[in-house]
Amino acid sequence: MNDNNPARWALQFHGRGGEYFRIWIVNLLLSILTLGIYSAWAKVRRLKYFYGNTELAGSRFDYTAKPMQILIGRLIAFAFFFVYAISSNVSPILSAVAAVLLLVALPWMIVRSIRFNLRQTRYRNVAFDFHGSVWGAVKNYLLLPLLLIPTLGLALPFVQHQQYRFVLDHASFGQQRFSGTASAVGAYYRAALAGLGLMIALVALFALTVGVAMWGGGNVLDMSALATQAPTEMAARFALPALAYIIMLIGFNSVGAAVQVAQANHGWSNTVLDDVRFSSSVNPWAYGRMMAWRLPLVVVTLGLALPWLKVAQARMRTEGMQIEAPHDLSQFAAAQQQSGSAIGAEASDLFDVDLAL
Structure with missing residues (x-):
């Protein structure tokens, strides 16, 4: 392998909806029974399943976090918001002070959360890490979003791009x-x-449907006219706008997911790791269509079909990723493992907890 003839690997995902359902349902029930305490253990089980089923060049990823680290982080985050909630009921001044303190702490919490989750992610026993600063989080998560106000939201793609980078x-x-x-x-x-x-097209379709229901054969807001209609006819006329509203919401979620995939494609396809190049070729519209027909199943089954949706999302996004390098990935990973061994103690931060952001 060389620069003129680099090797390419595609990521593979081996998870199955039925397998994940068993993990998901146990996580859900135990989280409810323990009033949310078990959710820290649930997160570890969930990520271990998804990472452990993601394969690159014959090796799988791993998630090494301990549930207690996540629980401690969540308690810290909860304490911040609890103090703010209490102070807002005690005094407006205390509420303002607490809000400022929470705003100041938020960038730090964001950095800690990203760093924790990357440090607990491993490939070939080499950990990822995050070196972003709190000031960087302030700029990207507090200051840049302020551009949405004068631009009436038009700066949103720019803000998303900056946060992603x-x-x-x-x-x-x-x-x-x-x-x-x-x-x-x-x-x-x-x-x-x-x-x-x-x-916009979905909103227009919804408005048209409501208009037909309201004025096609009588105004649904005319109570005297409605009183003379049969119950089945009245139900049918209200069902049409309700159905159109549900379709619009599903469409919004599906389109939003497709947009995220398209943006992620661009982000990954313009990212390198030394001489290792990445590319993402997930079809945004195929992803959106998958969401459009699986989301109704989640609604109809009262959420029980959610594990199959999550697995389908992971499979499409994972298997659309490709890695290209002029050398074997095992050699590259071994080199990183060797160079990182000297600073292992530094990477093991004593305050390495997940702040659940």
Whole structure:
């Protein structure tokens, strides 16, 4: 293998809906019975399943977090919000002070959460890491979103692009840092505008359906006219707008998911790790169609079909990823493991907890 003839690997996902359902239902029931305490253990079981079923070049990923680390982090995050909730009922001044403190703590919590989850992710026994600063989180998660106000939301793709690059450009595998090869936000805007157009079409369809129901054969707001209609006729006239509303919500979620996939495609396809290149070719519209027909199943089954949806999402997004390198990945991982062994103690931060953001 060399620069002129690099090797390519596609990620594979081996998870199955039925397998994950058994994990999911136990996690759900125990989380309810323990008033949410078990959710820390549930997160570890869930991520171990998904990471352990993700394979690259013959090796699988692993999630190494301990549930107690996650529980402690969630208790810390809960304490922040609990103090704010209590202070808001005691005094407006205390409420304002607590809000400022919470706002100041939020970027730190974001950085800690990203760092924790990356450090607990391993491939070939080499951990990922995150080197972003609190000031970077302030800029990307507190200051940049303020642009949404004067631009009436038009800056959203730019903000999303900057947040995405903040995470990727400060992530590392062993001692090797990820980096972006392009900073253009045009692809983010194209995906967002396409999604916006589809959402406007869904709203127009919903408005048309409601209009037909309201004025096609009488106004549904006319109570005297409704009183003379048969119950079945009245139910049918109200059912049509209700059905259109449900379809619109499902459409919004499906289009939003497709937009996210298109933006992720651009982000990964412009990211490198030393001489390792990434590409993502997930079909956004195929992903959106998958969401459109699986979401109604989740609704009809009162959530019981959710594990199959999660597995389908993971499979499409994982198997759309490709890795290209001029060398064997096992050699690259071994080099990272060797260079990282000298600073293992530093990577084991004593305050390594998940702040659940």
